[in-house]
Amino acid sequence: MFVPCDGGGPDFEGFTLLMPAVSVGNVGQLAVDLVISTLCMPKVGYFYTDCLVPMVGNNPYATTKENSVELSINAEVYSLPSKKLVVLQIRSPFIKNKYRPFCQTLLSWVESSKCARVILLSSSHAYQRDDEQLLGTPLRYLLTPALEKAIEGHMQELKWKEMEKVAAYPGISDTEKVLHIPGGGITKLLFTESCSKGIHMAVLLKFCSEGDNIPDAFGLVNYLNEWLQLIEIRVSAVCFRVFIFYISYFHFLYWLASLWPAVTKSRPNVRYVLIKIVLGSFPPKKTNLGQRWWKL
Amino acid sequence: MATFFGEVVVAPSRAGVDDEEEIEETAEDREIRRELQEKREIAAFWTPGAAGRPAEEPLPCSRFIVAVGHNAVAFLSSFILDSLCWKVVGAVKLWNEWCQTTNATSVLPTDSFCLFYQLISDPTVLLCQCSCYVAEDQQFQWLEKVFGHIRKEGLQVTILSTCPVAEYKTQESTLTLPSPFLKALKTKEFKEELCCPLLEQPNIVRDLPAAVLSYCQVWQIPAVLYQCYTDIIKLDTVTIEAFKPLLSSKSLKNLVKDVSESTKILKKLLTTVETHNNIYI
Numbered sequence: 001m002f003v004p005c006d007g008g009g010p011d012f013e014g015f016t017l018l019m020p021a022v023s024v025g026n027v028g029q030l031a032v033d034l035v036i037s038t039l040c041m042p043k044v045g046y047f048y049t050d051c052l053v054p055m056v057g058n059n060p061y062a063t064t065k066e067n068s069v070e071l072s073i074n075a076e077v078y079s080l081p082s083k084k085l086v087v088l089q090i091r092s093p094f095i096k097n098k099y100r101p102f103c104q105t106l107l108s109w110v111e112s113s114k115c116a117r118v119i120l121l122s123s124s125h126a127y128q129r130d131d132e133q134l135l136g137t138p139l140r141y142l143l144t145p146a147l148e149k150a151i152e153g154h155m156q157e158l159k160w161k162e163m164e165k166v167a168a169y170p171g172i173s174d175t176e177k178v179l180h181i182p183g184g185g186i187t188k189l190l191f192t193e194s195c196s197k198g199i200h201m202a203v204l205l206k207f208c209s210e211g212d213n214i215p216d217a218f219g220l221v222n223y224l225n226e227w228l229q230l231i232e233i234r235v236s237a238v239c240f241r242v243f244i245f246y247i248s249y250f251h252f253l254y255w256l257a258s259l260w261p262a263v264t265k266s267r268p269n270v271r272y273v274l275i276k277i278v279l280g281s282f283p284p285k286k287t288n289l290g291q292r293w294w295k296l
Numbered sequence: 297m298a299t300f301f302g303e304v305v306v307a308p309s310r311a312g313v314d315d316e317e318e319i320e321e322t323a324e325d326r327e328i329r330r331e332l333q334e335k336r337e338i339a340a341f342w343t344p345g346a347a348g349r350p351a352e353e354p355l356p357c358s359r360f361i362v363a364v365g366h367n368a369v370a371f372l373s374s375f376i377l378d379s380l381c382w383k384v385v386g387a388v389k390l391w392n393e394w395c396q397t398t399n400a401t402s403v404l405p406t407d408s409f410c411l412f413y414q415l416i417s418d419p420t421v422l423l424c425q426c427s428c429y430v431a432e433d434q435q436f437q438w439l440e441k442v443f444g445h446i447r448k449e450g451l452q453v454t455i456l457s458t459c460p461v462a463e464y465k466t467q468e469s470t471l472t473l474p475s476p477f478l479k480a481l482k483t484k485e486f487k488e489e490l491c492c493p494l495l496e497q498p499n500i501v502r503d504l505p506a507a508v509l510s511y512c513q514v515w516q517i518p519a520v521l522y523q524c525y526t527d528i529i530k531l532d533t534v535t536i537e538a539f540k541p542l543l544s545s546k547s548l549k550n551l552v553k554d555v556s557e558s559t560k561i562l563k564k565l566l567t568t569v570e571t572h573n574n575i576y577i
Binding site for chain 2: 046050053054055057058059060068069070096097
């Protein structure tokens with residue numbers, strides 16, 4: 001159940017609820033941490049439940065000595081009314097056999113708080129991709145019918161790829177297809193329950209493996225940002241990558257040039273040959289220009 | 297996934313939900329699960345109150361001290377509890393794969409038990425010694441049954457627990473850590489001075505101490521948890537004495553017994569325990 005930090009109780013009507021699924025690589029949870037810390041979202045309440053393993057620690061988003069001593073528990077709610085965004089962060093796994101009751105409690109809360117839509121950040125085992133999924137982007141989306149109707153062709157404009165269904169009986173029959181999200185935790189259950197209850201839910205997931213999943217979290221948040229535009233990216237990711245490449249390329253050349261004096265000081269012949277190669281011509285007669293080059 | 301030895305194992309996942317759980321249960325499976333759930337239910341027993349007050353009525357409480365684990369329990373037994381000033385007012389009985397609470401009336405810190413004591417001179421002071429392991433699916437039940445029996449007005453909670461120092465994350469060299477050492481976590485409403493530094497990020501606390509502190513944080517009860525990081529896993533004097541700074545805290549100050557008596561009791565306690573654990577003649 002949702003318990004507000006202060007007696008009042010914030011109003012989430014019309015808000016977008018962003019939440020993670022505890023899934024492979026904890027990518028959803030890392031992505032949610034990134035959103036909360038980037039947008040400096042204040043905590044507004046707790047999701048008090050007997051379905052998650054209890055844990056406590058000091059504020060993971062501490063920026064000052066004062067706010068570093070705030071206690072955090074296993075499921076907390078953060079809100080940013082200016083962006084009509086409410087975020088639920090889950091920090092521990094489910095207690096055995098408790099994931100179904102959790103899904104029911106969560107969806108009841110979504111309905112009672114009148115959130116406009118739910119976005120679930122998740123991940124799936126990269127090693128279980130089929131041949132087609134191995135190519136191209138590792139990011140996928142899913143929309144419940146209610147949300148698909150509401151946002152029509154927006155996903156086509158974004159050129160996003162929908163999560164493929166797999167054969168229910170692989171090798172036997174390809175006709176019956178089912179949704180399969182291995183390593184996705186409660187993603188599939190939440191999605192199917194939302195479909196049947198008519199809840200507006202989107203699932204954004206990334207194929208990944210266990211390891212250092214911070215880059216996967218960045219990838220997933222950038223994916224989310226393409227849709228929600230939570231922050232402005234001044235330089236697009238592609239331009240940035242090209243920029244970095246050129247900087248590093250020229251940096252390499254400068255570094256190489258800096259070795260010139262040390263390497264060729266005692267090897268005037270080498271200098272001669274290299275200059276010849278670079279200038280692409282015979283060396284000029286001994287002139288001031290030539291002397292100047294020789295003294296490099 | 298293949299390991300270095302060439303064996304193929306299922307890759308561990310943090311997803312927390314096995315795909316096998318999606319398989320439909322038979323009626324027999326459901327029956328077994330139901331029976332196991334019943335067996336794992338915890339039962340709380342409370343003695344009837346004074347002046348004919350029924351046992352079910354919540355106890356007024358200003359201070360609630362909870363010791364979780366053998367060393368914390370032994371600390372309270374040696375420095376706070378005695379049969380003259382305290383009386384038993386309740387107990388929790390439970391069973392799980394790791395332990396079953398004992399029915400013995402006279403208990404040692406190494407036994408598995410969960411008992412509640414009330415200070416005779418001030419019945420609003422309650423103390424809990426919990427040396428049994430409360431499994432994660434039983435922790436919420438424990439909270440409901442214990443805190444459901446305590447009035448929350450003016451309540452302050454102090455929790456003592458221990459944890460292996462191997463779980464302490466720090467950038468400093470672990471060779472220089474002054475083990476055992478105390479670290480604290482407190483709820484927003486707790487305003488008193490702490491007896492030790494706060495637990496730094498990214499360290500976390502789990503199990504029953506975390507469940508109690510979470511409950512207090514959510515329901516705005518002032519509470520503090522003192523966790524002792526130790527490199528000795530069994531009962532020992534060095535770890536127990538690491539809790540000594542708490543004796544000067546506001547919640548324990550006027551409950552402390554004579555310190556020389558405490559040291560004698562501690563020695564006796566550990567001698568008794570060692571004899572039991574000794575497998576050599």
